[in-house]
Amino acid sequence: xxxxxTELVSKLKAAAGENLKAVVLYGSAAxxxxxxxxxxxxxxxxxxxxxxxxxxxxHFVAEWWMNEKNPPxxxxxxxxxxxxxxxxxxxxxxxxxxxxxxxxxxxxxxxxVPLKLHRLQVERELRNNxxxxxxxxxxxxxxxxxxxxxxxxxxxxxxxxxxHALIGLAxxxxxxxxxxxxxxxxxxxxxxxxxxxxxxxRAGKIKEREIxxxxxxxxxxxxxxxxTNEVDRxxxxx
Numbered sequence: 001x002x003x004x005x006t007e008l009v010s011k012l013k014a015a016a017g018e019n020l021k022a023v024v025l026y027g028s029a030a031x032x033x034x035x036x037x038x039x040x041x042x043x044x045x046x047x048x049x050x051x052x053x054x055x056x057x058x059h060f061v062a063e064w065w066m067n068e069k070n071p072p073x074x075x076x077x078x079x080x081x082x083x084x085x086x087x088x089x090x091x092x093x094x095x096x097x098x099x100x101x102x103x104x105x106x107x108x109x110x111x112x113v114p115l116k117l118h119r120l121q122v123e124r125e126l127r128n129n130x131x132x133x134x135x136x137x138x139x140x141x142x143x144x145x146x147x148x149x150x151x152x153x154x155x156x157x158x159x160x161x162x163x164h165a166l167i168g169l170a171x172x173x174x175x176x177x178x179x180x181x182x183x184x185x186x187x188x189x190x191x192x193x194x195x196x197x198x199x200x201x202r203a204g205k206i207k208e209r210e211i212x213x214x215x216x217x218x219x220x221x222x223x224x225x226x227x228t229n230e231v232d233r234x235x236x237x238x
Contacts, residue, residue, distance in 0.1 A: 001029070001041060004068060009103045011061045012045060012073075019054055021078065022046040022104025028156070030100040033176060038152070038202055044074045044095065046081070046107065078107065085111065089118040090125065090164050097173075119168045119235050126161050126228045129154065133224060137217070147213040151198045151220050158195075158224060165231045169238070185223075188230045194220030 009023050027042040028034050043065075047054060055075065062072045076084075085092055096108045133154055140146045159177035162184045167173050171187065174180040178199055185192040194216045200206045 001034075001036070005041075005043075005102055008043065008061070008065055011064065012058065013103070015057050015061050016045075016047065016054070019048045019057075020045065020103070021048055022107060023073075023102040024095065024099050024108065025102055026095040026099040028098070030098050035202065038156075041070045042074070043070075043102070044076065046104065047075060047077055050075050050077050050080070081107075081111070086114040086117050087121075089113055089115060090121050090160070093118075093164070093167070094160060115168075118164070119238075122161060122164045122168050123232055123235055126165065126224075126231060129157055129161065130224050130228050133221065137221070144208070144213045147217050148198075148201070148208060148211065151194070151217060152202060155195070155198050155202065162227065165227070169231070169234055181223075184227050188226050190223045190226040190230075191219045192223055194218070195223055 005025065012020055012023060022045070024044040024046070025042070026044060028039040029041045033039070045058075058073075058075075066072055081092070092108075092111065092113045096111060096113060099108055133150070136150045136154070137147075140150060156177070159180045163174050163180040166180065166183045166187070169187070171183060174183050178196075181192050181195045181199070184190070197206070197211050197216045198220070201208065201211065
């Protein structure tokens, strides 16, 4: 990964020139939780200008990066980031707390992320993703690998939202996915065994054959339901 990141920065600098102000690695790839089989390598590029002509200059770099099985870089100008901080509070708080500078000055460290809309965003995203989870289960064939895939694909998003729910409730901020799940479990009394099974499977601690998908999915769904409703209730009283 380090070799590819070095190559990415080199290509970005060559393509964007002085318009490139910073390149940031963020998310699990910037932490000890990175797992090459599951984690995305997320990169944000800070530009002075982001007009069509500026984006076109970066097209072939983005195409190369995506061919390496990575999501396309996120593009912002500094002013856009500042104006978006209250709307994208979840995303920018995560970047602020979990990032590594690959090029340029560390603007995230100095950024103030207003939390006035943070709880609203957490509540909305929890309900949206709970709805999407139900839709995915409804549409899927009831086969073991399909059900495991549904849980594994939604796991990172829910862990992020659980972490931010705890932040919004003035609880200690968890630093890992497991800490986020356990923090919500302690708060709600919900059974976290479905999430624990997916975390263990993702980390290679257990095999698929050791998991009962029916039981795991049942507790997984119940945990999301209880967490979403309890966070909603607690937010209303704050």
